[in-house]
Amino acid sequence: MTQHVVFGSGLIGSFLGGVLSLCAKHADRVTLVGRQTAVQTLSKGICLTDYHGNTVSANSLNAVDTQADIETCVSAAEFIWLTVKCTAVRSAIEQLKPMLAPQAVIICCQNGIGVAELVKQDLPRHQVLSLMVPFNVVQKTDGHYHRGSEGTLAIERSEHDEVLTRCLSGAANTGMADAILPFAFHQDMRAVQWAKLQLNLGNSVNALANIPVKAMLEQRGFRLVIAAMMKELLAVVERNNIVLPKLTSVPAHRVPTLLKLPDFLFRRIASKMLAIDPTVRTSMWWDLQQQRTTEIDFLNGAVVAAAREVGVDTPVTAAVIDLIKQCESKSVAVREPMEANALCRRVGVR
Template identity: 55%
Template sequence: MKEATKNSEKKSHHLVFGAGLIGCYLGGVLSHVGLSAFLVCRPLIQKKLSEGITLTDYLGHKSPAISLKFIGQNSKNALTEIDFLWLTVKCTGIEQAVKDMAPYVSKQTVIFCCQNGLGSEAMVKQAFPNNIVLRVMVPFNVVELNAGHYHRGSQGTLTIESIPATERVVQGLMNNMQCDFLQVTNSHDMSALLWAKLQLNLGNSINALADIPVKAMLEQRAYRLVIAKLMRELLAVTDAMSIVLPKVTSLPAHWLPAVLSLPDFLFKRVANTMLAIDPKVRTSMWWDVSQNKSTEIDYLNGAIVEQARRLNIDTAANQKIIALIKGIKIQGENKDRQPPIDGIRLLKMLD
């Protein structure tokens, strides 16, 4: 029965909508494991990837060149039999994406929302009320080392929401997608998992303000103390909502602020897995800021602040970080950034 399910799944068609870092990596993985996968992208991206892509990761795995199949963005020759659509655009691009992806969605299409933060799937469900829409947690970072070379720089297991109606389908996907470059599991309590992921994503904004790689940021206690402040506010909210956060790292959620607050020499000993990332990795919010794009801050820190207001919980630290991110200016034709904020100064700004 398991083999029959696997063979049946390989006949279905996947469409990755959003040719950013995660979208290209995911499209590469789907093609690498032999699934029928198409990538929606602009002509410039299609040209760049026309000779295939290479996948690598922080554990040293490297793929041979992987050929991709493309569909031009806004193509009039949209596929009519897409079984699984992986929506990998940022939260800020959802509103436009639901319009652009409509030609590819038929009554049997299952839509996977792969966004950071909370709440963006609501727009997808509203646009496609008759389709199954499932949330996906993508916990790792991807960077493009050079044209067509996508590198996974940190650990984490891709997690697909599982509901009774999709139990068998999700299990089949998990079986077929597992490989050196991607570990896949499922969750029956995706809301709690996404709150736990949001706790980790609170470092995204700090990385954008620090303007240094994630590993270098985590090696500085002042930055870690800032992240710990943000996390404590999130934990106050989830505790008030009686949400039990699952472990998405080797440490329980409530331990993370204390561990981040340790002196540098102790942190390096206790939390060595947090530092097991490539020294060049930066967060998606850093990339957005560096390219003068809108960030996902309203779906990350903003989601905490919004829920905290309903519960009358103070979130001064998260509110300050939101203001700082929204105040970043990219100046001049060369897009020179305003100076980064060092950890000690940033910590004082939150006091």
């Protein structure tokens, strides 16, 4: 029997672990590893919903937090779904390294660029695959995880495609997984990750705006800042001859133009982009609220680093990074929302 460990039971980890557990023929094939509070919640059951109105649930999940239990499940696992934040990857690998079975496959589920390469350096004897999560997840109540936006899970193509398809296809719950968690395999994950990074640039603006994503996108000033950062990223991508796949209903190179439209036109033309649960906020907003280091260096910072190598200027992206760093240094959980026009002025967007 294929054994899975989801290492990191945050929002994405809990949602993914819930799907794996519901799809597995035997739920005990899947174990979630997380903090004590998360483990206690997941052990009581889970409910997964999405913005289309789909709902599935389970009475309990196999979740652990003690060192002995972690060693037991990790040492038997064939697939480790690494769902911790980018900032916690190094420490997670150090914890996992002495426990891993020789055949264990590591699936990196982080945003940003280059995380899988870092893991490969630390675990050269293990196969490491990349996975891209395109949607937002919010926790509405204890054990209730809600997918609030569109997107298809992207998994790096490998010889394990057939096994992973069975694990995610809802064999035990016909039709469930395809609705709750659509997925597809990709050969060129580097291009997929850059395409996702283009969308993730809005995370930093959401964190600064301090309002839900839908409310942010309804204001042109915030969209102008995101569009400016996207144009900088697209210049980097073009210089590196990367062809971005289409992750949304709008091709990547047309998204900045769409974002610049006046509010009334944007609402009319970009209705799918606004088809987001009104409560959804980004992971970077959550990090600032919980006074944690954000993933800004792995997201916007990756654009600036790549731009430097190919001689592309990224003044807006760099200015947004500085603002996020200032928020991190203040260690203040409760912040006043930043008004859209004020943000434009701060980062030099007109």
